[in-house]
Amino acid sequence: MKRREFIETSAAAMMGAILATYSNGMPAAKKRIAMVGTGIRGTAFWGEALNKKFGDLLEFVGLCDINPGRVEYAKERMKVGCPTFTNFDKMMREVKPEIVIVTTTDSEHDKLIVRALELGSDVVTEKPMTTDEVKCRSILAAEKRTGRKVHVAFNYRFSPFYTKVKEQLAANRIGRVTSVDLNWYLNVYHGASYFRRWHGIKSKGGSLWVHKATHHFDLVNWWLDSDPVQVTAYGSLEHYGKNGPFRGTSCRACEHKSKCGFFWDITKDETLMKMYVANEKHDGYIRDGCVFREEIDIYDKMSAQVIYANGVTLNYSLTTYSPYEGFRLSFNGIDGKLDTWEGIPYQRGSFDKIDQAERHSLEMSQIKDETAEGFEELILHRNFKAEPESIKVPKYRGGHGGGDIRMHTKMFRNEPAADIYKHAAGTRDGAMSILIGIAARKSIDEKRTVRIEELTDIKPMPKRPVL
Ligand SMILES: NC(=O)c1ccc[n+]([C@@H]2O[C@H](COP(=O)([O-])OP(=O)(O)OC[C@H]3O[C@@H](n4cnc5c(N)ncnc54)[C@H](O)[C@@H]3O)[C@@H](O)[C@H]2O)c1
Structure with a gap:
């Protein structure tokens, strides 16, 4: 990149990039990165993938996990020479990273994010940003207090399919949106996987209202470009545990x-x-735990109504023991309707034979190099028009619909530099998505509608502010 081109890169275009790739037109020194939490997500999706694709821009200077064996295995798999630690503060003091990647159990994110900020690093955290409103408030306060930055890794936003939905809504193709219907189905392989692990315990993953639905609520918040105001929810545990x-x-x-x-x-x-x-x-962590363990206390059937500050109503449900994996999504507007779906085997008239176990293992393969295969489809139907319009988008089966690699490329190479849909997410986005799930939990426990403003001091806005 020439110096003039670099200077012309606007501040807005830099949003979401966490590495200063160039400095005065010259390649900058490699960023010093540390990671805490070296399970499969940390080791493969962040560790191995970043080394492989962005090794010219960054280097791992420290790895930390409370499990000494796992952190040594991560080092071996990542093929890095950096020191390993079981104590986070010790790592921070000794290696002084510029960026910390947080990929621990969800309920631990908050204290590590806050500590990393206090000790002078910026942070990239896996979703969900955290698991309850008290922890959420402490992250928001620490970011403000330290002046450092937290990036939340919402990979789904980056998939070409979900970006196409955003594009259609931003172009006002169905007029003002008044309601959204989103039904998400986890198959008996993917759904069950949460009940085998720590995710089945509310205090560790915040329940699937937070651990899983944070992705879905973030998408809806981003698609609608508005904030949630109140949540009424129902949920129970009827199959697992x-x-x-x-x-x-x-x-x-x-x-x-x-x-x-x-x-x-x-x-x-x-x-x-x-x-x-x-x-x-x-x-003592058992990775292939029984899905019928007595200790499981999360919900396996969930539904909620969310009202947004711009007046939109979201009808949402999440099922965890479906024969197939997929979702149905519908935006209802004043001038028409935008419908789409994913993974519904008989949607196109014939029965698509999808091996659900294979589908799950492909999705779980954290560094899958995905290539497009077939297409996803959106149906746009305008009022008083007989013919709907079919909008096709290349389909990526691995890496969260192609979102994973695009998020990394935006974060670490700032490509594409100009991003009109603002895919990158910070703490406000991280908070707004989990707060819907936290409010849903509270709504079930207390049998009442819960207002988002009860949970933090973020004021819900009809149009989300650009930060
Ligand atoms: N965005 C996505 O699509 C996606 C996919 C998978 C996982 N994730 C997220 O990534 C994170 C990790 O998931 P995973 O499947 O690798 O989980 P995991 O349980 O396999 O790994 C987490 C690791 O963190 C370690 N750990 C826990 N508390 C710690 C602490 N206080 N200090 C240091 N280490 C600690 C554990 O020992 C473990 O090795 C979770 O937050 C999860 O929600 C996101």
């Missing part, structure tokens, strides 16, 4: 494996065996 006909501790050692539809053989996955099973001795 104590509802099971039998139970064990892990699938590996279970006496019911021959008759359990949820049996999952972790011993076939070399990576997961080395990363988790080999390190159970340090922390």
Whole structure:
């Protein structure tokens, strides 16, 4: 890039990029990155992928995990020479990173984000930003107090499919939107995977209202470009946990494996065996836990109505034991309707045979190099017009619909530099998405409608502010 071109890059275009790729027209020194939480997401999606694709721009200077075996395995897999730590403060003081990537269990994000900011680093955090409103307030306050920046890794926004939805709404193709219907179905492989792990415990993942639905609520907030105001929700646990006909501790050692539809053989996955099973001795974390464990206390059936500051009503549901994975999404506008779906096997008239187990493992492969295969479709139907319009978008099966690689490229190479849809997310976006889920939990517990303003001092706006 020539110096003149660099100077012409506007501040707005830089939004979301976390590395100063060029300085005075010259390539800048490599950014010093540390990571805390070296499970599969940290090691593969952040560690291996960033090294492979952005090694010219950044270097890992420290890895930290409370599990000493897992952090050593991460170092080996990432093929890095940096020191490893089991104490976060010690790592921060010794390696002085410029950026900390937080990829721990959700309920731990807040204290590590706050500490990283206090010790002078910027932060990239995995979603959900955190799991309750008290922790959320402490992150918002720390960012303000320290003047440092937290980026929230909302990868879904970056997929070409979801970007096309944003483009149609921004172009006002169906007039003023008045309501949205979003029904999300997790199949019996993907849905069950949350009940095998810490995600099944509310205090660790905030329930799927927060851990999973943060993605969906963030998309709706971004698509509508408005803030949620109030939430009324329902939810229960009717299939997994104590509802099971039998139970064990892990699938590996279970006496019911021959008759359990949820049996999952972790011993076939070399990576997961080395990363988790080999390190159970340090922390007792069982990666192939029983989906019928008595301790599971999250909901497996969820529905909510959310009212937005611009008057839009969102009708949302999340199911965790569907035979197929997918969603149905509909925007209802004054002048028409925008409908789309993903993964519904019989949507196009014939029955698409989708191997749901394979689909799940492809989605879980954290560094899948995705190539487009077929298309996703949006149907735009304007009032009083007989013919709907079909809008086709290339379909990416891996890497969260192609969102993963695009988010990394925006963050680390600032490409595309000009991003009219503002894909990058900060703490306000991180907060607004989890606050819907936190309000939903509260609504179920307290059997009442919960206002978003009860939870933090962020004032919901009809049009979200540009930060
Ligand atoms: N955006 C996405 O699509 C996506 C996909 C998968 C996971 N994630 C997120 O990534 C994060 C990690 O997920 P995962 O599947 O790798 O989980 P994991 O449980 O496999 O790994 C988390 C690691 O954090 C470590 N840890 C926990 N508390 C810690 C602490 N206080 N200090 C240091 N280390 C600590 C654990 O020992 C573990 O190794 C989660 O927040 C999850 O929500 C996001």
